[in-house]
Amino acid sequence: MSEPLKFTYSVDGDNFTSAGQASVQVKKVLRRLGLDPETIRRVSIAMYEGEINMVIHAGGGEAEVLIHEDCVEIILRDKGPGIADIEQAMQEGFSTAPDNIRSLGFGAGMGLPNMKRYTDDMQIESQVGVGTTITMRVNL
Amino acid sequence: MKISEIRDLLGAAVLCGDEMDRDILSACGSDMMSDVLAYVKNQAVLLTGLVNPQVIRTAVMMDMICIIFVRSKQPSAQMIEFAEENGLTVLTTPLRMYEACGKLYAAGLKGNGEVNE
Numbered sequence: 001m002s003e004p005l006k007f008t009y010s011v012d013g014d015n016f017t018s019a020g021q022a023s024v025q026v027k028k029v030l031r032r033l034g035l036d037p038e039t040i041r042r043v044s045i046a047m048y049e050g051e052i053n054m055v056i057h058a059g060g061g062e063a064e065v066l067i068h069e070d071c072v073e074i075i076l077r078d079k080g081p082g083i084a085d086i087e088q089a090m091q092e093g094f095s096t097a098p099d100n101i102r103s104l105g106f107g108a109g110m111g112l113p114n115m116k117r118y119t120d121d122m123q124i125e126s127q128v129g130v131g132t133t134i135t136m137r138v139n140l
Numbered sequence: 141m142k143i144s145e146i147r148d149l150l151g152a153a154v155l156c157g158d159e160m161d162r163d164i165l166s167a168c169g170s171d172m173m174s175d176v177l178a179y180v181k182n183q184a185v186l187l188t189g190l191v192n193p194q195v196i197r198t199a200v201m202m203d204m205i206c207i208i209f210v211r212s213k214q215p216s217a218q219m220i221e222f223a224e225e226n227g228l229t230v231l232t233t234p235l236r237m238y239e240a241c242g243k244l245y246a247a248g249l250k251g252n253g254e255v256n257e
């Protein structure tokens with residue numbers, strides 16, 4: 001097995017305008033690598049939702065994308081407030097986003113369900129007051 | 141439905157993009173980006189009243205080909221530039237969301253669940 005290609009990005013939690021830029025970069029990288037468009041779209045959407053969540057719910061964090069021989073792995077780490085009830089957070093329509101976030105087009109409570117839907121595997125590790133790590137895999 | 145037909149039906153102005161002959165197969169109207177991200181269809185158009193960079197990023201992530209801003213909303217020059225870099229056509233129409241969607245639907249452009257053949 002060769003070493004996976006690895007890309008890391010820091011996600012600025014203070015700047016909503018730039019939220020999603022890491023996902024845009026990843027999409028470019030995957031296109032350059034010649035992955036098929038459907039796979040690229042699934043990775044892009046899942047990472048984009050996760051990146052936005054880090055900005056609006058967790059004050060930013062770090063994103064790591066690993067391109068393995070058989071899958072693309074996306075790891076999102078933040079030191080935000082954590083998620084107390086993961087099962088509840090995974091439900092479509094559940095959101096704690098305040099009105100100012102809704103007026104920016106987020107807070108439908110669809111992000112985590114979308115991430116699950118577009119990936120082949122998703123694991124959430126979260127501790128209240130410590131942070132959240134989400135690991136997603138899209139098979140190639 | 142071609143982008144040129146959409147432009148004419150909605151009395152829309154073209155802010156960027158010159159591929160008026162491109163075919164649109166489905167449409168989605170929403171101001172909530174995660175609702176948009178939930179339903180991927182090919183060669184889709186997004187109608188929205190929200191104006192911020194996330195609208196363009198959402199469309200790019202989904203490989204959409206056209207964005208229509210309703211109620212004459214004007215995206216910033218930066219947003220238009222980013223859309224253009226990604227091959228998106230951007231239109232703006234004076235119509236409200238309901239009317240814009242209704243006109244396109246009545247003219248035969250289907251939504252997310254029922255894509256045109």
Ligand SMILES: Nc1ncnc2c1ncn2[C@@H]1O[C@H](COP(=O)(O)OP(=O)(O)OP(=O)(O)O)[C@@H](O)[C@H]1O
Nearest residue numbers: 053057058089095096106107108109110111112174
């Ligand atoms: N990284 C995170 N840190 C802390 N809480 C989070 C994080 N990600 C999600 N959450 C919590 O889980 C809830 C559901 O997240 P989800 O992405 O599904 O919806 P949303 O972000 O509120 O709205 P949408 O994604 O539709 O714009 C959030 O409202 C928030 O309470």
Ligand SMILES: [Mg+2]
Nearest residue numbers: 049053111112
């Ligand atoms: Mg979200």
